[in-house]
Amino acid sequence: MTGFTLADLERIIEARAASDDPASYTRKLMDKGVPKIAQKLGEEAVETVIAALDEDAAGLTGETADLLYHLLVLLKARNVPLDAVMAELARRTGQSGLEEKASRTAD
Numbered sequence: 001m002t003g004f005t006l007a008d009l010e011r012i013i014e015a016r017a018a019s020d021d022p023a024s025y026t027r028k029l030m031d032k033g034v035p036k037i038a039q040k041l042g043e044e045a046v047e048t049v050i051a052a053l054d055e056d057a058a059g060l061t062g063e064t065a066d067l068l069y070h071l072l073v074l075l076k077a078r079n080v081p082l083d084a085v086m087a088e089l090a091r092r093t094g095q096s097g098l099e100e101k102a103s104r105t106a107d
Contacts, residue, residue, distance in 0.1 A: 006068065006072065006082055007082060009068070009069065009072055010072050010075075010076070010081075010082045013026055013069075013072050013073055013076050014076060017030045017073075017076055017077075026073060029070075029073050029077075030073070030076070030077060033077070034074070034077050034078060037070065037073050037074045037077050038074060040070050040073075041067070041070040041071055041073075041074050044063060044066045044067040044070050045067055047063045047066070047067075048060065048063040048064055048066075048067045050063075051063045
């Protein structure tokens with residue numbers, strides 16, 4: 001088991017997003033803005049689903065890493081800290097999934 005966490009990845013993304021390194025993929029994504037980052041997240045989500053359906057454990061691992069990376073880049077672009085997401089997950093674990101879903105307001 002590795003000691004690397006999503007918080008570690010968030011810190012790396014924050015540093016790279018703030019850099020002016022022309023070779024930084026993170027910086028390039030940030031320069032393209034939320035629509036492009038969201039598009040990349042969607043693409044990675046689809047690729048993750050395909051890997052899962054193909055029963056490809058190595059592929060699923062790689063695609064999940066890509067998905068998490070792009071999700072954290074999107075959160076950074078929208079100024080949503082990972083801690084806010086983790087707090088929401090913690091809040092939701094205090095009730096059953098069905099209770100939590102029922103508590104959401106309908107749009």
